[in-house]
Amino acid sequence: MNRVEPLSAFSPRQREILALTERNGFVTIESLAEEFGVSAQTIRRDIIALADAGRLQRFHGGAGVTGQAETLRLDHGQKEQLSVEDKLRVAQAAAACVPDGASLFLDVGTTVEMAAKALNARPGFRVFTNSMRAALAFDPSRHDVNVIGRRVAGRDGSLVGEETMLALQGLRLDYALIGCSAVDAEGRVMDFDLSKIAVKKVAMQAAGKSLLLATPSKFGRSALSTIAMLSDFEQVIDGSRDLAAQAG
Amino acid sequence: MNRVEPLSAFSPRQREILALTERNGFVTIESLAEEFGVSAQTIRRDIIALADAGRLQRFHGGAGVTGQAETLRLDHGQKEQLSVEDKLRVAQAAAACVPDGASLFLDVGTTVEMAAKALNARPGFRVFTNSMRAALAFDPSRHDVNVIGRRVAGRDGSLVGEETMLALQGLRLDYALIGCSAVDAEGRVMDFDLSKIAVKKVAMQAAGKSLLLATPSKFGRSALSTIAMLSDFEQVIDGSRDLAAQAG
DNA sequence: TCGTTGATGTAAACTTTTTTACATTCAAAC
DNA sequence: GTTTGAATGTAAAAAAGTTTACATCAACGA
The missing domain is CATH 3.40.50.1360 (Rossmann fold)
Structure with a gap:
């Protein structure tokens, strides 16, 4: 479970998105698009790639840190x-x-x-x-x-x-x-x-x-x-x- | 700026939402509704109240900690x-x-x-x-x-x-x-x-x-x-x- | 008891985001 | 000098979230 893809598997922008997400806990697609000067769609693709690799978690309008918001879905125990x-x-x-x-x-x-x-x-x-x-x-x-x-x-x-x-x-x-x-x-x-x-x-x-x-x-x-x-x-x-x- | 409404101004569920948000960085409306056994609309109203008081920040589908995701919108300086x-x-x-x-x-x-x-x-x-x-x-x-x-x-x-x-x-x-x-x-x-x-x-x-x-x-x-x-x-x-x- | 109040649920209209498909660009390869 | 492919942008359709308005219900005081 601990084996994750190396950061080098991602583009510089993707690594930067990951770092920003980790620092902020949550980032919006809109703000990322503005920040990087690319379209929201491009950011979305980056986030999809990162989420597929398990590095972060997608949300409507943005992305968050893995295993945090997810943790909220507590089972009854x-x-x-x-x-x-x-x-x-x-x-x-x-x-x-x-x-x-x-x-x-x-x-x-x-x-x-x-x-x-x-x-x-x-x-x-x-x-x-x-x-x-x-x-x-x-x-x-x-x-x-x-x-x-x-x-x-x-x-x-x-x-x-x-x-x-x-x-x-x-x-x-x-x-x-x-x-x-x-x-x-x-x-x-x-x-x-x-x-x-x-x-x-x-x-x-x-x-x-x-x-x-x-x-x-x-x-x-x-x-x-x-x-x-x-x-x-x-x-x-x-x-x-x-x-x-x-x-x- | 530091004067905020006391926590007692909020309902127990709202305080709990606030605590969960602070612990997780970001929470989804859906998961909160499931967690508390109330409708998404009720959670939304709670979040609106908390956001109006400046205690957290609304996002599409959820809420996040104040002043974090917002910080991402960097000015050019x-x-x-x-x-x-x-x-x-x-x-x-x-x-x-x-x-x-x-x-x-x-x-x-x-x-x-x-x-x-x-x-x-x-x-x-x-x-x-x-x-x-x-x-x-x-x-x-x-x-x-x-x-x-x-x-x-x-x-x-x-x-x-x-x-x-x-x-x-x-x-x-x-x-x-x-x-x-x-x-x-x-x-x-x-x-x-x-x-x-x-x-x-x-x-x-x-x-x-x-x-x-x-x-x-x-x-x-x-x-x-x-x-x-x-x-x-x-x-x-x-x-x-x-x-x-x-x-x- | 009655009416008021506040909290909550429901549904339709509306807005935003996402998806999908396709066009464009640019650079490396042939 | 094409060709190829990866990366990106654009736009329409689909999905998801939000708002608004209204109905319900329980608690409370007159």
Whole structure:
């Protein structure tokens, strides 16, 4: 599956279209035609060639990055896993718990990333995170943003390992926003990734208050190993109205 | 310009559409309708509301992230600045200069990011970079990817400062892929950003061989301060045929 | 209970995009 | 000096997406 045609199989203009698509996520045929000074039909042919080779995905009026918009067509199994609405609600409630100007640790994960975007709209945070995606959610001209760690662990942009731990241990922060894979019946907050668990534990020690971001689907399940107990968190944010109100 | 309507102004489904769009870059109306179990018309209305509020951009058949696909409509001033084709040619030639399995430093910049994507298609590099975007271009399951630094400096995902310098000084690498803003008539390789210049200098010391990635438009211009002389580079890659051949 | 409001679905008219087929150009090959 | 083929442009037909207008339904307050 990883064997793709070399870029040299395409014309310079086609390679350029591919690069533009990758940089922008989506490009319109009209704008490409204008940009290259050729007809829309020619661009269309280029895009057809690139799509046939699997390098990008065609849409009405343009083309997008492969495997992204397509991913949206979730089968029903993934649906529960995604639950974007729940995550969004949790992320916004969590952001509401954090006062302006606080120093924060942000964990790895999509829910925390959403919280990062919400926080970015407000002024002046000091942010430390081992998630490159969370870091990129902030405008560094308006916030003090720091990435903690060296070794990139996954496509999620997470950093784990010794450097991450050491750097975190030297910090003293107001809040840690922590995600998890599961919360079992006994109140154990758990995750599947041991190296990430280690980071979460150290972050919680470094922070005065820890907030748990967990969608309702996480509760009543189990995972590989324990991060902490529910009672170790200042607040558990599952997106229910009560907690959102309590947060505000 | 930064004042936008709060997310609470939108319905839960609209917020979810927004989140999905931001995560995917582009979403189709058809897939959203299927996903939410409502008619395409309803999704269309949601998207119109979100587009009116400036939260996303409408396209035929879907919606995309604001300010991205739009950015593609370059005015003629930006055109030269972008010169994607040139950058792509330079990036591919640069990637061809690096042998499989080498240890690399990757600089900040779009040209270097393109080189990173080209390198990712090949097996087993040891990569060090102060650009989060370059780091994210690699699949960490197939490469050893490391980000050097802590403080995020700009929306380009660059890391600069003391931590970056210290970590780089301890490294010994095969190749450094360096970008620049200008190369003047005397062969001075220059840049506008002093903190990035400092990082580039240290990286070149840490690497056995330094490759300069510079599109033809960079030559004959000047910038704020000097990174090094052209002669300090093992190879200067401007995308011309000669050098590409020499590289292969 | 009644009427209003807001959200949604449906369908026909309209617009845009895509497809298909064919003409043109230009350069390499014979 | 044709011939050939690849790349491109043009135009009409087909397909897809959008708009507009109207019907439905449930929630809410008088």
